[in-house]
Amino acid sequence: MPSQDISSLQKNESTQDENLKSEEVPSNNQSNEPKSKTNSRYPRGIPFILMFKFGERFSFYTFFVILTLYLHQELNFDESTSPIIFHTFMMLVYITPILGALLADAYLAKFWTISYMAVLFVVGKMLVFTGSSLRDVTSMRAISILGLFLVAVAEGALKPCSSAFGGDQFEDRHYKQRKRYFSLYFFIIYSSHILASFLAPVLRSHVRCFGKDTCYPLAFGAAAMFSFLGTTAFLTGKPFYIITAVQDGILIQVFKCIGYALSRKMRNKYEKKDHWLDYSEDQFDKSLISDIKALFHVIQVFIPLPVYVTLFHQVGSTWVLQGSKMDGEIWGYRIKPDQMVMLLPILMIILIPTFEFAMYPLLNKLGLLRTQLQKIGTGGLLNALAFIMAGVVQLSIESDLPTKPKAGFGELTVINNSPCTVNFTGEDNIGLKAFQTKTLKDLPMMQERLWHIAPSGCSAQKTVDKHFRLETQFETMMITLGDRTLGVFVRNDSRVKLKNGNPRLRLFYRTENANASFIFRGSSSVTVSTNDSTLGMTEYWDMQPGTYEIYFQSNDSSFTRKPVGSSKLRNGGSYIVAIYQNSSENTSRLIVIPTLRWNSVHILFQLPQFLAIASAEVMFAITGVAFSYAEAPLSMKAVVHACWFLNYAFGNAVVLFLKFFFHLLKDSHRFFIFGILMLVAMMVFVVLAHFYTYISDENKKL
Secondary structure (H helix, E strand, O other), X not given: OHHHHOHHHHHHHHHHHXXXXXXXXXXXHHOOOOHHXXXXXXXXXXXXXXXXXXXXXXXXXXXXXXXXXXXXXHOOOOOXXXXXXXXXXXXXXXXXXXXXXXXXXXXXXXXXXXXXXXXXXXXXXXXXXXXXXXXXXXXXXXHHHHHHHHHHHHHHHHHHHHHHHHHOOOOOOXXXXXXXXXXXXXXXXXXXXXXXXXXXXXXXXXXXXXXXXXXXXXXXXXHHHHHHHHHHHHHHOHHHOOOOOOOOOHHHHHHHHHHHHHHHHHHOOOOOOOOHHHHHOOOOOXXXXXXXXXXXXXXXXXXXXXXXXXXXXXXXXXXXXXXOOOEXXXXXXXOOHHHHHHHHHHHHHHHHHHHHHHHHHHHHHOOOOOOHHHHHHHHHHHHHHHHHHHHHHHHHHHOOOOOOOXXXXXEEEEEEEOOOEEEEEEOOOEEEOOOOEEEEEEEEOOOOEEEEEEEEOOOOOOOEEEEEOOOOOEEEEEEEXXXXXXXXXXXXXXXXXXXXXXXXXXXXXXXXXXXXXXXXXXXXXXXXXXXXXXXXXXXXXXXXOEEEEEEEEOOOOOOOOXXXXXXXXXXXXXXXXXXXXXXXXXXXXXXXXXXXXXXOOEHHHHXXXXXXXXXXXXXXXXXXXXXXXXXXXXXXXXXHHHHHHHHHHHHHHHHHHHHHHHOXXXXXXXXXXXXXXXXHHHHHHHHHHHOOOOOOHHHHHO
């Protein structure tokens, strides 16, 4: 997400002006750049770096937005497994920045690390594109998962390098140009996120390809193309870059010092030191040891923070799945569930200056939120509030779901698709008027039943005896009129919502002609043939939501000019359309029976939880980055950066751990549990913050 991507930018902006030479920017003898270019007002390589960043970010956010739905709808992973794969992917993204930092510092330098990882990034994108284009699910899964692994490794390794490489292009005296670069970098991150969040759902859902109603290959192909163009732009700019030499960076020094201190402590059990890091005094500089001690002092407040990430990154997984069960129609346009993720960067762009220039000054005057840790704690509480809101919304969604019959009992929907009034006697006594429907619940399964069905008010006179038994939990009975005699048919039924959130439709018909057909015209066009039968029932098929007019064709004649009826099919609904056509009875009738309630909760009810979590991100993540870098010793800024990314990796690992315990719970219960878990984590954080001693004078005043 953007706030993590700009953490390195905030570090560079706050520290490079005073320590550029001591951190990343090389001396003149380290650069392969001609002197004339070094003295230019604005580095000529910056546009290439920004083009690369836009392509890379657009490509990554495309995955972030649609990946969960792709795993669930196309690769057929269930609603528990899909988020697990998503969070494993995100965990790898935030573990591998350490790999990128080590490669850049000790082996390849920043330019070649970015180059190799960018190529690997494109290869991974192309593999996912290829996997999504196949039809065999096993092959799709294998190739897609391999591609996701490569994307995660490459994306993570790029994180600590790309922003710092841009900072390397500026001389110490060009601080204004450097600040402008970081502003552009910030804009690129958010604009690419917004564009990907809007465009990717449109590409995957509004286009059909490879015989499917969706086109995930188009969305993944666009992501691969943007990453390829960005990588090409970056490599093209090589002659204009300042490229630093490989050096033994601070991150490696920290690892060596910690490893040496631990090994000496274990070997010298009888030698006592004031601090375990003091065991490294014989090999490492005391100032480095002192800085590492200060580093541990800062990151102790990170202990409960992974729980924040546990909740926050579910915006791209469980919140998208929640949105797929909601009604997205507004003024004729249908908001896609993955498009709601676009709200996050939009709200962040609005809220960052709002908090900085309005909310924080006002709260400061009221004596509230005066320290960085207070802001972080409040952000955590807002994160918990967002998930409690999500839980409330989920309760409303779950109220639309059908109540399953008790074990051993079933449900029978009786459709009187005839102009007769019918009365049932036997084990159950009911009556139905012409073209009326009734649902009988809690009927014992596998129990023989005999109904005497007596017609009246039509050409049929004879009572029909029907022997049947419920063999499945949901069954449907159609009663219709043919040749002055009632016909009674029983078929299996189901009560499920489609993974893609679309409505589904089943047709029951009685016509005069055996080779008739029906056409449904609306958001899509579907033709149904009666298959040389005057009466029958079809299976369910997937429909696009919308209003459909239904036309009838008899024999080889053209379709009727006027529709025989219409039906509005809404997201998540399940419908039976019963059509009766009989000229001798002078009757033509169409009835629509919803067998499963549509998604009645509108997707805009997610707005409050998005507003709460965006506010949490401003107060928690952005403030947390600023706090960490201000408190860390000057030489430890890059290490804190790596620790911050690990914080996000651990948060996704916590999601994976908890999923194994929560998979049997309702979604609403999971949301509430995550909210409570965040509250507990914030209680721990408050205790740690209370005993924390500020190092930076700047943070004492904030």
